[in-house]
Amino acid sequence: MSRISRRADARRQPAEAGPGADAGPHPLDDDGLATPASDPTGAPAAGVPGAEGTARGDAREPHLVDPEAGPVTGNSPPPPDDIVVDLRDVYKGFGPKKILRGVDMTVERGTSAVVMGGSGTGKSVLTKHVVGLLRPDKGEVWVLGERLDLMDQEQLDQKRTRLGYLFQGGALFDSMTVYENMRFFLDRLTTLDRGEKDDLIMEGLEDVNLPSTRDQYPAELSGGQKKRVGLARTLIMQPDIILYDEPTTGLDPVSVRVVSDLIVKLRDTRGISSISITHDLLAAEIVADRVHFLLDGQIAAAGTLDEVRRSDIPELQEFFKGTDAYGHA
Amino acid sequence: METLPADSLTQRLRDARRSRQSEKILQDKETERKVEERQEEARTSSVPGEEFFAEAGNLFSFVGRFFSRVWRRPYEVRELLTQMDEVGTKSLMLTGVVGFSIGIVLAMQSRGTLARFGAESFLPSMLALSVIKEIGPVLTSLVLAGRLGAGMGAELGSMKVTEQIDALEVAALKPFHYLVVTRVLACVIMFPIMTMLTDFLALAGGYLEAWLSDGMNVRVFIATAFDSLRFADVIVDTMKTSIFGFIVGIVSCYLGYNVRGGTREVGRAAMQSVVVSSLLILISDVVIVRLSIMLFGDISDAA
Structure with missing residues (x-):
């Protein structure tokens, strides 16, 4: 002890x-x-x-990190101050399957990045590296100026208190009400008193416009509501970066707009940087400052949505085929 | 795209041509990828039984992870109590009924056999021996393996599939401590207690039968029942269920925690939890009994 x-x-x-x-x-x-x-x-x-x-x-081996020393940087130069996420040449495979083959990607502070790509191209795998759920086979993962891939569990957990991840279905705990879901996080990570916690929870729910769901169970909520409560639960920890895993998939166009606008609002009012995975062009148009298109385990194209859409790579043309109906961003 | 009507046909044909070209390139790539995959598969899947050993290896590394984490904070005392309640109180009805009825049946079945040798008076001691040494511990563990293994496998499995475990992990809430350590410890602590209760109820059932059929005195029953038992036997045979509990907990948590895919895999994990932990209970029972005989001698030493 x-x-x-x-x-x-x-x-x-x-x-x-x-x-x-x-x-x-x-x-x-x-x-x-x-x-x-x-x-x-x-x-x-x-x-x-x-x-x-x-x-x-001490004469230490260079790759061993001292948990009590300053930032974990390894031997590489850290990215500039305004880059919150920097993936450098990241490789990841599961058994014989190679998912990521040298991904390079940066996200600037206060911007929203969108990762697009076909199914099974490793978009989720990519974002899971940013929160340390997966570790790269090779390459560097810089998040908020430190290397996640070199951290031990304790350091990683500290870093994670500054990161939020919104899972596809919201990942609410079924056995708890919305209130308990949010309280659970605060109980375990903070020493706030009860009134403060209740205030934070209500503020969080008001942020996503769902204060009335406070005492409901996740099973009683619709898909869009679950996502928004999931977002409120993420927001309550005041993260610097939020990762959205398909925030709008399976929602009706109105809800897509609501959730997308919320992401933009969070960026503009709180300066939260974000990375979203999405197939949804409507959402991408609303959210994206920069789009990264993942193809064959690499970022095949990056830029604004329009730039990526105009790319002459056949897979991209196929992906965007027939999407002119949305008009241009 | 706003284009003049005159151009639209040209445009459309051009688009169509480009899209055909793209499709062809994509098809070629797809074929290439498939060939590569086949080759890769042929290279990797040639060792027989590889999957079994890989799975066993993963299970052992999961056990290692358990022992490395169990000493460390956070200590989830409240969740541990909840789980002990789940393992204990909520399974009490099931194990109680099983114990009581097995006691009665065992007494009824053995009575005839013993009577043939004129050894009816040995009924209580035979009951006590078989219940406390073997039937109680193993049957309780198997029944609990069925109830808890399926429950834990399915619960953790669906938490994994709906990304609740990842959500805990990302929020720095140490899901391994919260979900796995508590469940395994609850099993380790509660299995012996449940076994003692089952033993007691089985003997009570046996006595009931004896009392009904020839009005046996309870004092005589207890005296003859415990005559042939040694303290070491009772302790070893009850405490071995801690190991069974550990097996049930760790196997079910391992299978649930590592579910990949969808609901079908959750069901499979639940089913496998029961099967694998039941098999491991029986195998480890053989080993433990052998060891205890080597260490403490067998029952003939008692006389």
Whole structure:
């Protein structure tokens, strides 16, 4: 127990001393869960100077990371400050199946990226790398200035408090009401008192326009409502980046617009960067600042939706064939 | 796209031609991909029994993961109690009825055989021996494996399929602790307790039968029943159900936690949980009994 608490203290120290926390204090800072906003320069001096000196003094193998040292950067230069997600030459395979074959992709702070591609091309696999649900076979995954692929479980969990992931079906826990679903996260990750929690939950539900569902079970909600409650549950943790896995699939056009507008609103009002996976061109048109088209395990085209649509790669033409009905973004 | 009517035919034909070309390229690529896949398959799937060993390896690494996490925080005490309630209280009816009726039936069946040797008076001790040493522990574990294995396999499986486990993981909520550690520990703790209850009810059933058929005195019953039992036997044979509980918990959680695909796989995971844990219970029982005989000697030493 003492070992654990010592480690927690050591982590908390740089959190208090770390300079340049860019987005102000994180709501979870008070219980020592959130890391400093990952010094983008990746300089080891970001931590406590004394502790840093001794850690670096040891002759360590270069690929081993010291959990108590500053940001996890490995040996590569970190991306510039305004890049929140940077995938570099990422490879991932499951057995003989190679899904990703050298993906390069960057997402700028405060923008919405959209990943498009046919079914089974590895779009979900790609986004799961960004939250550390999967680790690359090869390549680097930079998120908020640190390398996710080099982190241990504890570091990863700290980083995850700044990331949100909206799953396809909302991934609400069936056995709990909407309120309990949201409360569950707060109970476990924070030391807020009950009133504060209730306020946060109601604010979250109002953000997605569903305060009336507070005491309902997920089974009683429609598909679109589940997604929105899922989003509220993600938002309650005040993430810096949200990943949306097919946020509009299976919804009627009105709901598509509601959810897409919500994503845009979050970007504009709270500066939340996002990566969305979608097949839905209407949603892509509303949401996308930049579209990345995944093909054969690589990003075949990237740019605005129009640029990608005009690409002369046959697969892309096939994908966008007959979509002129939507008009141009 | 707004184009003049005169151009529209040209445009359409051009589009059609381009799309035909695209389709052809795509088809070629598809064929290439398929050939590659076939070759890959031929290369990889030639070792017999590979899948079995791969699965066994994964199960053991899951066990390793359990032992590396179980000591670490967070300790999910409340969830553990909930699960113990699920394993214990809610299974009580089932194991109770099984125990009681087995006790009665066993007494009825053995009475005739013993009477033939004029050994009717040994009925209580025979009952106690067979119930406490073997039938109680194994039957309770098998019944619980059926109830809990299917439940856990299906519950975790559908949580996996609907991405609830991933959602916990992404929110840094350590699903392994919350879902797996609690369930396995609940089984390890509750199986021996459930076994003791089943043993007690089976003996009660046996006594009921004895009392009804020849009015046996309860004191005589208890005295003769426990005459032939040693304390070590009772302890070893009851505590071995902790191992059975561990098997049921870890196998069901492993299968549920690693479901890939859809609802069909969830059903399969539930079914496999029951089958695999029942088989492993019986196999490990053989090993444990052999070991306990080696360590503590067999029942003839008791006299």
